Amino acid sequence: MRLNKHNLPLWKRFMDIVVASILITLLLPFFVIIILMIKLESKGPAIYYSNRVGQGFTVFKFYKFRSMYQNADQLISKFKNQYDNSPKNEAVFHIANNKNNTFLVGDEGFIKSDEHEYNLKQKNKISFFKIINDPRITKVGSFIRRTSIDELPQIFNVLIGDMSLVGNRPLPLYEADKLTVDNVIGRFLGPSGMTGLWQVNSRGEEDISADERKAYDLTYSRKFSFSLDLKILLKTFPAVLQKTNS
Amino acid sequence: MEQKLIMIVEDCEMMRKFLKIYCEKLGKVITYESANEALQSLTVKNIPDLIVSDLNLPGINGKEFISQLRNKSISKKIPVIILTGEANVELKLDCLSLGAVDYLSKPFHPKELQLRLKRILGQFEPIL
Numbered sequence: 176m177r178l179n180k181h182n183l184p185l186w187k188r189f190m191d192i193v194v195a196s197i198l199i200t201l202l203l204p205f206f207v208i209i210i211l212m213i214k215l216e217s218k219g220p221a222i223y224y225s226n227r228v229g230q231g232f233t234v235f236k237f238y239k240f241r242s243m244y245q246n247a248d249q250l251i252s253k254f255k256n257q258y259d260n261s262p263k264n265e266a267v268f269h270i271a272n273n274k275n276n277t278f279l280v281g282d283e284g285f286i287k288s289d290e291h292e293y294n295l296k297q298k299n300k301i302s303f304f305k306i307i308n309d310p311r312i313t314k315v316g317s318f319i320r321r322t323s324i325d326e327l328p329q330i331f332n333v334l335i336g337d338m339s340l341v342g343n344r345p346l347p348l349y350e351a352d353k354l355t356v357d358n359v360i361g362r363f364l365g366p367s368g369m370t371g372l373w374q375v376n377s378r379g380e381e382d383i384s385a386d387e388r389k390a391y392d393l394t395y396s397r398k399f400s401f402s403l404d405l406k407i408l409l410k411t412f413p414a415v416l417q418k419t420n421s
Numbered sequence: 422m423e424q425k426l427i428m429i430v431e432d433c434e435m436m437r438k439f440l441k442i443y444c445e446k447l448g449k450v451i452t453y454e455s456a457n458e459a460l461q462s463l464t465v466k467n468i469p470d471l472i473v474s475d476l477n478l479p480g481i482n483g484k485e486f487i488s489q490l491r492n493k494s495i496s497k498k499i500p501v502i503i504l505t506g507e508a509n510v511e512l513k514l515d516c517l518s519l520g521a522v523d524y525l526s527k528p529f530h531p532k533e534l535q536l537r538l539k540r541i542l543g544q545f546e547p548i549l
Binding site: 352355363 | 433435436438439442443506508509510527528529530531532
């Protein structure tokens, strides 16, 4: 196992190892209680992982306490399709007077090339989407998500060097793929982490736009430093409390 | 095995840095901000095994860059992959007609780019 997989500055990797070790030692009894609560309410493992994209677009296993019923992952594409096809996402497409339009062959017959291009752009517009009042979430799940306790197993990700305590949020593949465009791709040049600039600068998760998040991520990638990390860490606790209360 | 040399021509600094880090898994990487700089760098001792180029470049654009590469004896056989924000099919056809070996639109999956580069560089493990 490499101790510093992403060649982070030594101060950052050192801080990650020290803080993560202390937190794991202190929180171990609390972890046992949470694991029992999850196991008692619904079938399945207490900790699960999903593949997330971190620094340098490396894919790693991102640990969380399970907050959903076991078959939840299979439902995500169904929800996403519903979202993609909802009326607010529809737009009327006008083909300009383009007599030289090229036709492409697709699964559903012929399509004009500029129409196909437009469809692709529409598809790629959504890089973050959230489901409100998600029926997949268990009761314990709802509590641990509201309090951000579900994120605590990521301390192990920090310890083994997949990510840092402070950094840009690791993203699921389907979100990360859409951010590989000029300028925005810079978010993957900086460290990924459990908490970051946009988390401490938003009052609640829903009040920050995707563009604002991207801007915060880019700023962090460019400007991360020991003092900025310390500020973000200190602001994280009030931000979590505020989120819990709201 | 001899290390491959990959040239990246991209005007966006962030994209250039990202591609450099990602492509370093496959070989040595040199980057240029413009096609002009890239063309000037080509010498007998500095011939890349592969070029990844943007289309919208300052000065000489990507299409002109492919043409100029094809017209020089020193560079006419270097495979060129176009990586661009333009998803336009006609542009894609133009680039392939000019001699680009592949065309990828942004946003892209970096692993897909890596696999395409590997194939061109002959680094694929044979399946059979």
